[in-house]
Amino acid sequence: MATGKSxxxxxxxxNKSPKKLSIVxxxxxxxxxxxxxxxDLDMAEGEFLTLLGPSGSGKTTLLSIVAxxxxxxxxxxxxxxxxxxxxxxxxREIGMVFQNYALFPHLTVFxxxxxxxxxxxxxxxxxxxxxxxxxxxxxLPQVADRFPRELSGGQQQRIALARCIVYSPSIVxxxxxxxxxxxxxxxxxxxxxxxxxxxxxxxxLYVTHDQEEALAMSDRIxxxxxxxxxxxxxxxxLYFRPRSIFAASFLGESNILDGVxxxxxEKAVISDQAGATxxxxxxxxxxxxxxxCWMVRPESLRVTRDAGPPGNTLxxxxxxxxxxxGVTKIHVRTDQGGMLVAKQLTTANGVPHxxxxxxxxxxxxxxxxxxxxxx
Amino acid sequence: xxxxxxxxxxxxxxxxxSPLLALWPLLPIALFLGAFFVYPVLQLLTLSVRTxxxxxxAQNYLRIVSDPIYANVLAITFKxxxxxxxxxxxxxxxxxxxxxxASAKRRNSLMIWVLVPFWTSFLVRTFAWMILLGRNGAxxxxxxxxxxxxxxxxxxxxxxxxxxxxxxxxxxLAIMTMLPVMQTIDPNLARAADTLGARRGQxxxxxxxxxxxxxxxxxxxxxxxxxxxxxxxPALLGGARETMITQVIITQVQELLNWGFAGALAVFLLAxxxxxxxxYDRVVGMATLAGASASVGRARPSMLGRVGARLxxxxxxxxxxxxxxxxxxWERAMxxxxxxxxxxxxxxxxxxFVIGFLILPALFVxxxxxxxxxxxxxxxxxxxxxxxxxxxxxxxxxxxxxxSFAIATMSGLVALLIGTMAxxxxxxRRIPGKTAxxxxxxxxxxxxxxxxxxxxxxxxxxxxxxxxxxGLVIGxxxxxxxxxxxxxxxxxxxxxxxxDQAASTLGASPLRTLWRITLPQIRPGxxxxxxxxxxxxxxxxxxxxxxxxxxxxxxxxxxWSDMLLQINPTLAAVATIxxxxxxxxxxxxxxxxxxxP
Numbered sequence: 015m016a017t018g019k020s021x022x023x024x025x026x027x028x029n030k031s032p033k034k035l036s037i038v039x040x041x042x043x044x045x046x047x048x049x050x051x052x053x054d055l056d057m058a059e060g061e062f063l064t065l066l067g068p069s070g071s072g073k074t075t076l077l078s079i080v081a082x083x084x085x086x087x088x089x090x091x092x093x094x095x096x097x098x099x100x101x102x103x104x105x106r107e108i109g110m111v112f113q114n115y116a117l118f119p120h121l122t123v124f125x126x127x128x129x130x131x132x133x134x135x136x137x138x139x140x141x142x143x144x145x146x147x148x149x150x151x152x153x154l155p156q157v158a159d160r161f162p163r164e165l166s167g168g169q170q171q172r173i174a175l176a177r178c179i180v181y182s183p184s185i186v187x188x189x190x191x192x193x194x195x196x197x198x199x200x201x202x203x204x205x206x207x208x209x210x211x212x213x214x215x216x217x218x219l220y221v222t223h224d225q226e227e228a229l230a231m232s233d234r235i236x237x238x239x240x241x242x243x244x245x246x247x248x249x250x251x252l253y254f255r256p257r258s259i260f261a262a263s264f265l266g267e268s269n270i271l272d273g274v275x276x277x278x279x280e281k282a283v284i285s286d287q288a289g290a291t292x293x294x295x296x297x298x299x300x301x302x303x304x305x306x307c308w309m310v311r312p313e314s315l316r317v318t319r320d321a322g323p324p325g326n327t328l329x330x331x332x333x334x335x336x337x338x339x340g341v342t343k344i345h346v347r348t349d350q351g352g353m354l355v356a357k358q359l360t361t362a363n364g365v366p367h368x369x370x371x372x373x374x375x376x377x378x379x380x381x382x383x384x385x386x387x388x389x
Numbered sequence: 390x391x392x393x394x395x396x397x398x399x400x401x402x403x404x405x406x407s408p409l410l411a412l413w414p415l416l417p418i419a420l421f422l423g424a425f426f427v428y429p430v431l432q433l434l435t436l437s438v439r440t441x442x443x444x445x446x447a448q449n450y451l452r453i454v455s456d457p458i459y460a461n462v463l464a465i466t467f468k469x470x471x472x473x474x475x476x477x478x479x480x481x482x483x484x485x486x487x488x489x490x491a492s493a494k495r496r497n498s499l500m501i502w503v504l505v506p507f508w509t510s511f512l513v514r515t516f517a518w519m520i521l522l523g524r525n526g527a528x529x530x531x532x533x534x535x536x537x538x539x540x541x542x543x544x545x546x547x548x549x550x551x552x553x554x555x556x557x558x559x560x561x562l563a564i565m566t567m568l569p570v571m572q573t574i575d576p577n578l579a580r581a582a583d584t585l586g587a588r589r590g591q592x593x594x595x596x597x598x599x600x601x602x603x604x605x606x607x608x609x610x611x612x613x614x615x616x617x618x619x620x621x622x623p624a625l626l627g628g629a630r631e632t633m634i635t636q637v638i639i640t641q642v643q644e645l646l647n648w649g650f651a652g653a654l655a656v657f658l659l660a661x662x663x664x665x666x667x668x669y670d671r672v673v674g675m676a677t678l679a680g681a682s683a684s685v686g687r688a689r690p691s692m693l694g695r696v697g698a699r700l701x702x703x704x705x706x707x708x709x710x711x712x713x714x715x716x717x718x719w720e721r722a723m724x725x726x727x728x729x730x731x732x733x734x735x736x737x738x739x740x741x742f743v744i745g746f747l748i749l750p751a752l753f754v755x756x757x758x759x760x761x762x763x764x765x766x767x768x769x770x771x772x773x774x775x776x777x778x779x780x781x782x783x784x785x786x787x788x789x790x791x792x793s794f795a796i797a798t799m800s801g802l803v804a805l806l807i808g809t810m811a812x813x814x815x816x817x818r819r820i821p822g823k824t825a826x827x828x829x830x831x832x833x834x835x836x837x838x839x840x841x842x843x844x845x846x847x848x849x850x851x852x853x854x855x856x857x858x859x860g861l862v863i864g865x866x867x868x869x870x871x872x873x874x875x876x877x878x879x880x881x882x883x884x885x886x887x888x889d890q891a892a893s894t895l896g897a898s899p900l901r902t903l904w905r906i907t908l909p910q911i912r913p914g915x916x917x918x919x920x921x922x923x924x925x926x927x928x929x930x931x932x933x934x935x936x937x938x939x940x941x942x943x944x945x946x947x948x949w950s951d952m953l954l955q956i957n958p959t960l961a962a963v964a965t966i967x968x969x970x971x972x973x974x975x976x977x978x979x980x981x982x983x984x985x986p
Contacts, residue, residue, distance in 0.1 A: 081890075081894055082893075082894075083890055083893075083894075102893065102899075103890070103893040103894045104892075104893045104894070104895075104896050104897055104898055104899075104902075106894075107896075108894055109894065109895070110890075110891065110894040112887050112890070112891055114885070114887060116885070116887040116888050116890070116891035118888060118891075118892075118906055118910075119888075119910065120909050120910050129892070129895055129897070129905075130895035130896050133895060133896035133897045133898075133901065134896055177895065178895075181895075181896070187894075
């Protein structure tokens, strides 16, 4: 079913709608060690997709397979509808921003940015024009004749970006590009990259282990763990609808408890060991009587002195109050012996005191069901 | 088709290339060393067990064993090598210690005092000692004028002269071998020991000295093996009783054309060298030998190796304890503060003394070349440039100079080309048996030069390469290529390969990446490697002695012939020129090496 939008895509696998990047059953093994289990992933034109995960989760392996710096043990990589699995990096029409920027120290900023254009044998006039253009885009037209070592970290970062976007590559790959910057500069560069992404409409495959960075920048996040994809979805999906304990605990904070399914229909009902029942968001993956875990975000919990209206409520004793500026964390030990952490906006009064009896309540909508932890 | 081009790229590391294809940059060096090093040396070994008619025989070996003359020569060779090693290590240790513990900036400025003697021609240095130690030499004149003795003391043509000359030649090598190990010793350990209550002396003997032992043993081995193959110094500074095995080999080939017997002697020499090496490898391990090769893939030690290492560790431990025990006696006798000051002063004094010993001879050669008299004298008689004029107007000297420059340039380029390719492959590929490959590439440094020289002479006599520039270029490239590989590997190991990966993602093919990104960044290192190769060839005598066949001469060859006949001021002029050229090249090379990333 040809969509007719981009005729050069007619060789794309299984003839689906046009994709910028298609990773099909790609895996990488080093001897007995799997750096990446069989993985499938697609990217649409103009998308900002982040590979997020702890170190050793396979995200950098996946990125370097897309770049062609590592060749996969199995599977195929399609870029712009072209099977690129066996293509060396310099034939892939990709751009890559390295963690240390890899700006060539023996070339000036201008020469660095002109390098990919020279490699494509553009006439000198065009090279000059294009380099000036991207230097304007990144707002650093004055540094053209300096050497990389004469620039600050943030400036080097922007030059690395400019060198990457100057030849309009199919996909821009970024390997923890903000890792070397301090917190303030990192926030600023996040905005800058986001601005470039929307202004130029580039497709970005981004690698980071920083969940805030991923949540702030991405259209979609591909969460990775143990050499495989844990969950792919929008930041919203991952935060509010995690599909596993790992996803729930890697992004943001969470209270995770054990339970058993009592009913699964319009609404799900679960019970804990003590027999108390709670409403939860239904999930067709689970059947009645099945053991599972359930999760509530700390900010979904309300801590009150009174029992309040019926619903998901647990009684407990306030263990600790941690004041963290704008928010206050309240640790409650429930009567069943479990520990719950609630997060509230700090107010000048009204927080219960340590040792007081309190009620913790939350809505069934905020209760997410997760597969039980592996025994 | 892109296979060949892609291989130079680091990205190719994990690309499924056929193993043979991945090894192609090693091919030139393998063929070159195979044809002009391994094959001729093996050929020489087979000659030693054949009669001229071609039958197998042990006759040559029986002759060595049965004739007391040769047993004696072997004994002398080992004796001289032993004493040279001892003196060199004792002299080198304080210098290396001071260099290793100095700040990087200070070390760089002091290092040049070791590097200049290290790279100065053995011939020039031996010549200098002939001026200094001779019957009418500077030292005897001084002793007589001070009234210390009436008649000249015999300082030359005996064991004393030989040992002075050889230690002078070997101390820089010992320092250079010890230094990398000493530099890796964490200075914080000494500080930690101080905070734990150890006093200065104890800190040194208990903490520093045991840790420096691998460096010391590496220096021992390098000095000992190099000393085994010496002939210049014992021939010019020693007497008949200081005849070493290499001199006998040279006589057997050059005067008696007795290939089989020379081969057998060469086998003895080679076997002795390899045996010492094997012993060393078992006890200490090869990794400490070169700073550069230490980073190369560490082979898992064999069972025997581990036992050896433990044994070695025990010996070192015992030595350390012994030293600490001696040190404690010393400490009891001395208050701590005085000890520190005294120790520092003693160290500086030792450093100054050794460096003075290394530099001194050159300071006598230069004035001697400007003498107006007809003989080499110190102090020189008047001032003139007549000996430089003699040099410039002598067709022999001028053609030798020209040949030396031409041969050094060409062999330097050959070594640079094949050595750089090999260095790329060795640092960037996962190569099976990398240690073995590295051992082969570095073996021209270990195999005594006379063995290579005699072997090449035999090979060349059949290829009609004797007396040709080509023959000399090849021979010198064999000797120079290990230096190139070591230098370029060291530079490449600090080169960040992400530059190459970045270039590739930006659309540069491997060849263009190499040309526009990698080579420009490592250029200073490459030039330094070339200069070291150049100096190696420029200073080389052993191969030139055999391979020139009297037809083409090089500067060292010409100097050698003149020195054997008679010492004359022209030699002093030539030596001065060599000294200046070498020092300039060396400064250039060092400057570039330090600038490279």
